[in-house]
Amino acid sequence: MLRIRPEKLLLAIVFGAFTMTKRLCEWDDSLLIGIEELDYEHKVLVEDINKLHAELTHNTDRSVIVKCLGDVHLRMQAHFALEEHVMKENKYAFFDEHKREHDEFLEDYMDCMMKFLNGAEVSSKNPIEECLKEWVMNHITASDKKMSLMVRDGG
Numbered sequence: 001m002l003r004i005r006p007e008k009l010l011l012a013i014v015f016g017a018f019t020m021t022k023r024l025c026e027w028d029d030s031l032l033i034g035i036e037e038l039d040y041e042h043k044v045l046v047e048d049i050n051k052l053h054a055e056l057t058h059n060t061d062r063s064v065i066v067k068c069l070g071d072v073h074l075r076m077q078a079h080f081a082l083e084e085h086v087m088k089e090n091k092y093a094f095f096d097e098h099k100r101e102h103d104e105f106l107e108d109y110m111d112c113m114m115k116f117l118n119g120a121e122v123s124s125k126n127p128i129e130e131c132l133k134e135w136v137m138n139h140i141t142a143s144d145k146k147m148s149l150m151v152r153d154g155g
Contacts, residue, residue, distance in 0.1 A: 027046045034148050034149075035086060035151065037082065038082065038144065041078075042079075045075055048072050049132050049136060069128070073109060073113065077106065083144070090154075092150060109132070
C-alpha cells in the first residue's frame with residue numbers, strides 16, 4: 001500500500017504536484033518561439049487546456065465544463081489578438097495566412113463548443129480535446145516558430 005504522509009499530501013495538493021489526471025498537453029522548452037510575451041501566453045494556454053481536460057475527465061457538472069470551455073475560448077481570442085498585434089507591428093509578410101489559421105481554428109473550436117452546449121454528452125469531449133491539443137502543438141511548432149524567426153529577423 002502506498003503511504004503518503006499527510007503533510008506531504010497537503011503540500012502536493014496545494015502546489016499541484018498530485019494529480020489523478022494525465023495532462024493532455026505537456027509544455028517543454030521545444031515549444032519556445034523566442035518572443036517572451038507569446039511564450040508566456042503559450043504556457044498559460046497549455047495550462048488552461050489541461051484544466052479543461054481535468055474538468056472533462058472528472059466533472060459531471062456541465063456548468064463548470066461550460067465555464068472552462070469559455071475560459072479557453074477567451075484565452076485563445078486574447079492570445080491571437082496579441083500575436084496578430086506583434087505580427088502587424090513587425091510587418092510580418094505572412095500575416096494574412098497566419099490570421100486565417102487563427103480565424104479557422106476559432107471557428108472549429110466554436111463548432112465543437114456549440115455541440116457540447118447543445119446537449120452533446122460529456123463523452124463528446126474527445127473532439128474538443130483533440131482539436132485543442134493538435135492545434136496548440138502543431139501551430140506553435142510550425143506557424144508560430146516560422147513567424148517568430150521572421151519577426152526577429154525583421155519581417
